Amino acid sequence: MKKLAFLLAMIISINLLTLVSSAEISCNAYILIEASTGRVLNEYNAHERLSPASLTKIMLLLLIAEEINAGRLSFDENVTVTESVYGVDGSVIWLEPGEVMSVNDLVKAVVISSANDAAVALAVHISGSEEKFAQEMNRKAHTLRIQNTNFVNVTGFDHPEHYTSAYDVAIMSSALMREGNYIHFAEFMLTRLDSVRTGTERETQLVNTNKLALYYKGVEGIKTGTTDNAGFCLSTSALRNDMRLISVVMGCKNEEGRVDLSEQLLDYGFENYELYRPDTKTEFDNVHLLDGLERELAVIEESNTSIVIPKGRGGSVKYEIYLPEKVTAPILKNQPVGTITGTLDGEVVYESYIVAAHNAPKMTFWKCFTNLIKDFFIF
Numbered sequence: 001m002k003k004l005a006f007l008l009a010m011i012i013s014i015n016l017l018t019l020v021s022s023a024e025i026s027c028n029a030y031i032l033i034e035a036s037t038g039r040v041l042n043e044y045n046a047h048e049r050l051s052p053a054s055l056t057k058i059m060l061l062l063l064i065a066e067e068i069n070a071g072r073l074s075f076d077e078n079v080t081v082t083e084s085v086y087g088v089d090g091s092v093i094w095l096e097p098g099e100v101m102s103v104n105d106l107v108k109a110v111v112i113s114s115a116n117d118a119a120v121a122l123a124v125h126i127s128g129s130e131e132k133f134a135q136e137m138n139r140k141a142h143t144l145r146i147q148n149t150n151f152v153n154v155t156g157f158d159h160p161e162h163y164t165s166a167y168d169v170a171i172m173s174s175a176l177m178r179e180g181n182y183i184h185f186a187e188f189m190l191t192r193l194d195s196v197r198t199g200t201e202r203e204t205q206l207v208n209t210n211k212l213a214l215y216y217k218g219v220e221g222i223k224t225g226t227t228d229n230a231g232f233c234l235s236t237s238a239l240r241n242d243m244r245l246i247s248v249v250m251g252c253k254n255e256e257g258r259v260d261l262s263e264q265l266l267d268y269g270f271e272n273y274e275l276y277r278p279d280t281k282t283e284f285d286n287v288h289l290l291d292g293l294e295r296e297l298a299v300i301e302e303s304n305t306s307i308v309i310p311k312g313r314g315g316s317v318k319y320e321i322y323l324p325e326k327v328t329a330p331i332l333k334n335q336p337v338g339t340i341t342g343t344l345d346g347e348v349v350y351e352s353y354i355v356a357a358h359n360a361p362k363m364t365f366w367k368c369f370t371n372l373i374k375d376f377f378i379f
Contacts, residue, residue, distance in 0.1 A: 026252050026253055026254075026257035026258075026260070026261055027044075027231070027232075027249050027250060027251050027252040027253070027257060027258070027261055028045060028048065028050055028231065028250055028251025028252075029044060029045035029046055029048050029050060029165065029166040029248075029249070029250045029251060030042075030043065030044050030045075030046070030166055030247070030248060030249045030250070030261060030265060031043040031044075031046040031166040031167050031169075031170050031247070031248050032245060032246070032247045032248075032265040032266070032268065032269050033170045033174065033245070033246050034243060034244070034245060034246075034269070034273070034275070034308045035173075035174040035177055035237070035244040035245065035246050036244065036275075036305075036306065037305075037306070037307060037308055038171070038174065039307075039308045040167075041245075041268070041269050041272075041273055041308070042265060042268060042269070043166070043167070045166070046165060046166045046167040046170075047148055047165050047166075047167050048148075048165055048166075049148050049163040049164070049165055050163060050164065050165060050166070050230065050250050050251055051156075051158050051162065051163060051227060051229045051230035052156055052162070052163065052164045052169065052225060052230060052233060052250070053156040053158075053225030053226050053227040053230035053231075053233050054091075054114045054155070054156040054223060054224065054225035054226070054233075055156065055164070055169050055223055055225040055233050055235055055248075055250070056151060056153070056154060056155065056156035056162070056164075056225070057110055057114060057119055057154070057155075057156065057223060057225075058169065058172045058173055058176055058222060058223050058235060059137045059140060059141070059151065059172050060110065060119055060122070060123065060133075060137070060154050061107075061110070061111065061176055061181075061185060061223075062140065062172060062175055062176045062181060063126070063133070063136060063137060063140060064107065064122065064126070064184070065176065065180070065181035065182075065184050065185070066181070067126060068184055069180060069181070073103060073126065074103065075102065075103050075104040075107065075184075076102065076103070076104065077102070077103050078100050078101065078102055078103075079100070079101055079102070079103060079106060079121055079122065079125045080098065080099075080100050081095045081096065081097055081098065081099045081100070081101065081117075081121050082097060082121070082124050083097045084120055084121070084124050084129070084130060085097065085117045085120055085121060088116050088117040088120055088155065089116070090116045090155070090157070091113055091114045091115055091116055092115055092116055092117045092118075093109045093113070093115045093117060093118055093196055093204045093206075094117070094202070094204065095117040095118065095121055101118075101121070101196070101197075103122070103125075105196045105197075106118040106121055106122050107122070107184075107185070107188070108188050108191075108194060108196065108206065109196055109204075109206055110122065111185050111188035111189055111221075112188050112191055112194055112206040112207070112208045113206040113207055113208070113209070114209070114223070114224065114225070115206075116155040116156075116157075119154045119155050120154060120155065122154075123154045130153060130154055131152075133154055134151045134152055134153055134154060137151040137154070138150060138151055141168070141172075144168075144171050144172065144175060145171075146164075146165075146167070146168035146171050146172070147168075148163070148164060148165040148167070148168050149163065149164040149165065149168045150162065150163055150164075151164075156225055156227065156230070157227065158227050158228065158229040158230065166248045166249070166250050167248075169235050169248045169250070170235070170246045170248045173222050173223075173235045173237060173246045173248065174246055176222065177220065177221070177222070177237045177244060177246070182220070182221075185221065186220070186221070189208075189210075189213065189220060189221030189222065190213050190219075190220070190221065191206075191208060192207070192208050192213070192214060193205065193206065193207060193208070194206045209224045210222075210223070210224050210234065210236070211255075211259050212234075212236050212238075212259060212262060212263065216236075216238060216263060216266065217238070217240065218238040218239045218240040218270075219236065219237070219238045220237040220238060220239055220244075221236070221237055222235045222236060222237050222246075223235050224258075226255075230250070230251065231250070231251040231252055231253065232251075232252040232253065232254055232255055232257060232258040233248075233249065233250045233251070233252070233258065234247075234248070234249050234252075234258040234259070234262050235247070235248045236248075236262050236266065238266050238270075240270055241274070241275070242275055243270070243273070243274065243275045243308075245265075245266055245269040245270065247262045247265040247266050247269075249261045249262050249265070271311075272310060272311060273308050273309065273310060273311060274308070274309065274310075274311045274312075274314075275306040275307070275308060276306060276307055276308070276309050276313075276314045276317075277304060277305075277306045277307075278304060278306075278307060278317065278319070278340075278342050278350045278352075279314070279317075279319075280301060280304060280319055280321075280340050280342070280350075280352065284299050284300070284301075284323060284338075284354060286298050286299070287299055287323065287324065287325065287326060287327055287337060288325055288326035288327075289326070289327060289328075289329055289331070289360055290326055290327065290328040290329065291328055291329045291362055292328075292329030292330070292331075292360045292361065292362065293329070293360070293361050293362075294360060297327060297331060297337070297356055297357075297358075297360050298356075298357040298358060299323070299337055299338065299354050299355065299356060299357055300354070300355060300357045301340060301352055301353075301354055301355075302334070302336070302352055302353040302354070302355045303352055304352065305352075307342070307349050307350045308349075309344055309349055310344075313344060316344055316345070317342045317343070317344050317349060317350065318342065318343050318344075319340060319341065319342050319350075320340070320341045320342075320343070321338065321339075321340050321354070322338050322339045322340075322341075323337070323338035323354055324337065324338065329360045329361060329362040330359075330360060330361050330362040331356045331359070331360040332356065332359055332360075333355075333356055333357070333358050333359045334355045334356060335355060335356045336353040336354070336355050337354055337355065337356060338353070338354035339351065339352070339353055339354065340352045340353075340354060
């Protein structure tokens with residue numbers, strides 16, 4: 001078993017070195033995380049502030065999803081395009097001031113072909129101006145507790161004060177890929193070709209530039225981005241065996257580099273890691289309760305969530321349970337009273353609380369007196 005573990009560690013190390021070598025040659029930063037736990041599986045310059053190009057629109061889409069979920073926005077409602085689209089270039093669908101287009105078509109244009117004018121039109125429709133919407137994006141970044149991000153626009157155009165990091169993009173991407181958000185964009189993210197104004201003289205084709213969406217097993221989306229300053233960027237989500245991986249590459253030299261490196265990262269993650277549900281004790285002895293109405297407190301594990309570990313190493317996780325023999329009332333339901341810690345090769349890979357299964361009020365004088373009277377009459 002020791003030889004097998006050593007061999008596995010060597011294989012993972014070799015893969016890591018290969019990725020680092022590729023990253024240094026073809027991009028400025030990258031990261032690979034498991035979405036549900038946020039565990040970082042591989043990284044390179046992941047917290048460096050870089051120009052994000054259209055990876056910016058991941059945050060735009062996240063806020064759009066929240067607007068839809070809150071009932072403040074509908075795919076069926078129409079947007080009247082304002083003069084704010086003047087001067088917007090790059091990838092566009094040639095919106096004109098006064099033109100009316102549905103939220104559905106504008107979102108489709110943003111997701112599939114990264115249309116900058118559609119992004120601005122949506123931002124203005126929701127917040128009144130692109131600047132105000134960018135402020136909302138920054139507030140959301142604060143909520144997500146990411147610290148190397150600042151937005152000044154919704155398109156991703158290069159600007160000295162418009163930046164993010166590979167790690168921050170991964171956190172935004174994970175938030176977008178949660179079921180209640182991703183469902184709004186799932187079809188568009190995997191659509192290769194579509195159009196807006198279909199069947200009219202101004203029909204405009206939409207082409208998805210995420211090549212991984214065409215062939216990579218389990219791929220779900222998310223977003224490409226390219227500007228002169230940002231280089232070639234790509235955030236990708238892929239799901240296999242209930243494990244969702246998010247890879248982010250930024251500052252690649254060319255299209256081929258961002259695709260190849262993203263594929264290497266995802267392959268590395270799926271080949272070497274798995275989601276594992278810890279084999280922890282689910283039933284515990286009651287804890288002696290001091291100064292309580294009852295003499296004992298029932299306890300349970302707060303949760304038993306999956307963790308990310310190297311493949312085939314689940315049996316090597318060692319668990320340590322801390323549960324005191326007695327606690328003092330009052331204790332609230334779900335209040336932590338103990339811990340469970342899982343380690344693998346000396347590294348903590350799992351932490352969970354043991355909590356009170358019910359409220360345990362403190363014994364009072366009057367409650368004690370009442371109990372004595374009841375006991376007297378029962379006797």
